[in-house]
Amino acid sequence: MQARKVSESRCEMTEIVLPNDTNPLGNCMGGRVMHLIDIAAAIAARRHARTICVTAAVDDIVFHEPVPMGSVLVLKASVNLACRTSMEVGVRVEMESLQSGKRHYCAKAYLTFVALDETGRPTQVPKLESETDDDRRRVKAAQKRREARLARRKKRT
Numbered sequence: 518m519q520a521r522k523v524s525e526s527r528c529e530m531t532e533i534v535l536p537n538d539t540n541p542l543g544n545c546m547g548g549r550v551m552h553l554i555d556i557a558a559a560i561a562a563r564r565h566a567r568t569i570c571v572t573a574a575v576d577d578i579v580f581h582e583p584v585p586m587g588s589v590l591v592l593k594a595s596v597n598l599a600c601r602t603s604m605e606v607g608v609r610v611e612m613e614s615l616q617s618g619k620r621h622y623c624a625k626a627y628l629t630f631v632a633l634d635e636t637g638r639p640t641q642v643p644k645l646e647s648e649t650d651d652d653r654r655r656v657k658a659a660q661k662r663r664e665a666r667l668a669r670r671k672k673r674t
């Protein structure tokens with residue numbers, strides 16, 4: 518199976534926060550941001566695996582800043598690590614003010630996706646080819662998170 522470059526699966530998504538997305542304070546609801554994170558990450562995972570992928574786990578998500586109605590959310594997702602059948606995808610969320618054009622980092626999440634074959638069983642994914650020092654740094658950090666994640670999984674079962 519041919520390796521795929523990190524840049525081949527990267528995904529950037531832009532969404533405006535509408536009234537229906539907000540809480541009584543007029544800020545975007547966390548659940549809406551989580552939904553967008555899952556979609557951006559799933560696109561990156563599927564671009565890498567080119568098969569159906571399901572969300573197996575989501576590491577803790579921290580919301581650093583409220584996102585007011587009318588702001589634009591910019592989500593950047595990229596595959597950090599590809600293992601046998603699973604991938605870690607990192608998503609960085611920025612909020613852009615359409616008035617000032619300024620962007621602020623507002624959230625980050627790491628998700629694990631598992632690629633499935635046509636019978637619904639986990640199936641092998643292509644190796645990930647790092648292109649930059651940043652890619653290589655992300656692989657190392659993702660490997661550490663995977664070890665911690667799998668240790669937590671073992672404890673639960």
Ligand SMILES: CC(C)(COP(=O)(O)OP(=O)(O)OC[C@H]1O[C@@H](n2cnc3c(N)ncnc32)[C@H](O)[C@@H]1OP(=O)(O)O)[C@@H](O)C(=O)NCCC(=O)NCCS
Nearest residue numbers: 571572573574599600601602603604629631639666667670
């Ligand atoms: C994800 C799922 C396919 C894994 O099935 P499974 O029988 O546990 O598969 P395996 O034990 O063979 O593990 C397959 C891979 O998933 C990884 N994995 C499974 N559960 C995981 C977890 N909780 N956290 C991180 N990785 C996990 C394994 O490490 C393995 O990765 P690798 O092949 O790269 O080493 C299965 O649990 C599932 O279908 N879950 C529901 C997914 C879903 O519907 N998501 C939408 C949200 S409701």
